[in-house]
Amino acid sequence: MCWIKFVQKVLELREEGIPLNQIAVLFRASYLSFDLEIELAKANIPFVKFGGFKFIETAHIKDIIAHLRVILNPNDVISWHRILLLLDGVGPRTAQKVIEDITSGKLNIKTNPKFWLDFKGYPESVARLFKLLYTIYPDDISVQQKTEIILRYYEPIMRDKYDDYEKRKKDLEIFENIASRYDSLEEFLTDLAIEPPNESISEIVPPGTDDEFLVLSTIHSAKGLEWNTVFIIHALDGIFPSSHSAKNDDEMEEERRLMYVACTRAKEHLFICYPVGIYDSRTGFILTKPSRFIANLPDGLVEYWVIDEE
Numbered sequence: 001m002c003w004i005k006f007v008q009k010v011l012e013l014r015e016e017g018i019p020l021n022q023i024a025v026l027f028r029a030s031y032l033s034f035d036l037e038i039e040l041a042k043a044n045i046p047f048v049k050f051g052g053f054k055f056i057e058t059a060h061i062k063d064i065i066a067h068l069r070v071i072l073n074p075n076d077v078i079s080w081h082r083i084l085l086l087l088d089g090v091g092p093r094t095a096q097k098v099i100e101d102i103t104s105g106k107l108n109i110k111t112n113p114k115f116w117l118d119f120k121g122y123p124e125s126v127a128r129l130f131k132l133l134y135t136i137y138p139d140d141i142s143v144q145q146k147t148e149i150i151l152r153y154y155e156p157i158m159r160d161k162y163d164d165y166e167k168r169k170k171d172l173e174i175f176e177n178i179a180s181r182y183d184s185l186e187e188f189l190t191d192l193a194i195e196p197p198n199e200s201i202s203e204i205v206p207p208g209t210d211d212e213f214l215v216l217s218t219i220h221s222a223k224g225l226e227w228n229t230v231f232i233i234h235a236l237d238g239i240f241p242s243s244h245s246a247k248n249d250d251e252m253e254e255e256r257r258l259m260y261v262a263c264t265r266a267k268e269h270l271f272i273c274y275p276v277g278i279y280d281s282r283t284g285f286i287l288t289k290p291s292r293f294i295a296n297l298p299d300g301l302v303e304y305w306v307i308d309e310e
Contacts, residue, residue: 003039006231006273010045010214013229013269020046020212022228026219026262028240032233033216034174040214042191051218056192060158060168064175065192067150071137072185074102074109086157089123098126109133128153143188147179219262230266232259235294236274238287259293 014020027033034055040047055061063086066079073079077099084095101107109130132153136146151172158172159165182188215227234240241255263270277288289295 003036006036007039007043007045009271011043018228020214023231024215024217024222024225024227024229024265025231025233026217026222026265027233028219028242028258030218031170031174032239034171035178036233037216038178038191045214046212047214047216049216051221055171055174058168058171060154060162061171061175063158064147064150064154064172065189067133067154068146068185068189070109071133071146072189077103083129084126086161087123087125087129089125094123094126098122109137143182143185144176144180146185147176151176219258222265223261226265226267228267229269229271230262231271231273232262233273234275235259235272235291236278236287237289237291237295238285239278240291241293243285256293259291 010020010023013023025033025036030049030051033049037047037049037055056065063082066082069076069079070083080099080102081095084090084098085092090098098107107130111134132149135141136149141149155169155172158168162168179188182191217225219232232240240259241252245251245255263272272291272294274290277286
């Protein structure tokens with residue numbers, strides 16, 4: 001989806017007098033809003049999210065970002081501490097020893113890994129980490145290539161660390177997709193670091209508040225609530241309804257009820273959005289059809305818009 005144009009539409013609605021807290025973006029699953037969160041932060045549009053953590057607040061995404069940060073700034077002690085403690089055989093003492101060797105200049109990610117022959121006192125996992133960083137440190141390695149190599153290295157770590165590995169793996173695919181849009185690692189990390197002025201993801205903003213936050217929410221978390229304007233995103237067959245639900249009539253009916261819930265959250269304006277094509281790694285298919293729940297709406301009931309990527 002063209003999220004820049006999407007953000008522009010939100011700003012237009014705000015200029016027309018609709019407060020941000022009367023605009024909601026609804027989605028079938030939490031990960032579907034990750035791209036949008038980055039664009040909202042870049043545009044300095046404050047938002048709250050319900051029904052899942054914000055993208056950059058998840059532990060596995062923080063792990064990936066920490067690897068990239070030490071490439072950009074090899075003296076980033078906080079990021080070093082995070083990625084070292086992920087390794088087998090590395091506890092706080094060993095991590096501190098490695099960090100001291102880095103800050104003193106004894107170790108350097110720009111040094112050929114053969115250098116590690118002199119450091120047999122460290123666990124092999126530390127040597128592998130430095131070999132990884134040495135490989136992707138050069139400027140001629142693109143942001144996407146750096147990210148792809150880190151993800152391949154990190155996946156076995158994540159598989160051992162998290163019981164919900166398969167669910168988190170989807171987030172890594174989205175992260176790689178976002179990274180592919182950047183030519184500058186510094187610009188990429190700067191955009192990821194931008195935070196809207198709100199830390200709460202657990203409570204709905206109470207009525208009457210003077211603060212305005214755009215609402216991002218899973219459809220399940222939006223039940224019983226209403227907004228002036230509602231956007232439903234990723235209304236694509238295979239995502240909403242999910243490809244899995246097509247195998248079971250009861251699950252398909254539940255998906256249909258969810259679409260009804262989402263649509264009836266809007267008091268005045270309802271926008272149902274979907275990309276013209278997106279690759280689904282779980283099925284191996286490119287999804288191109290709008291949700292079957294909106295595919296046969298009567299002419300005259302809806303107004304169709306096509307958003308150009310340019």
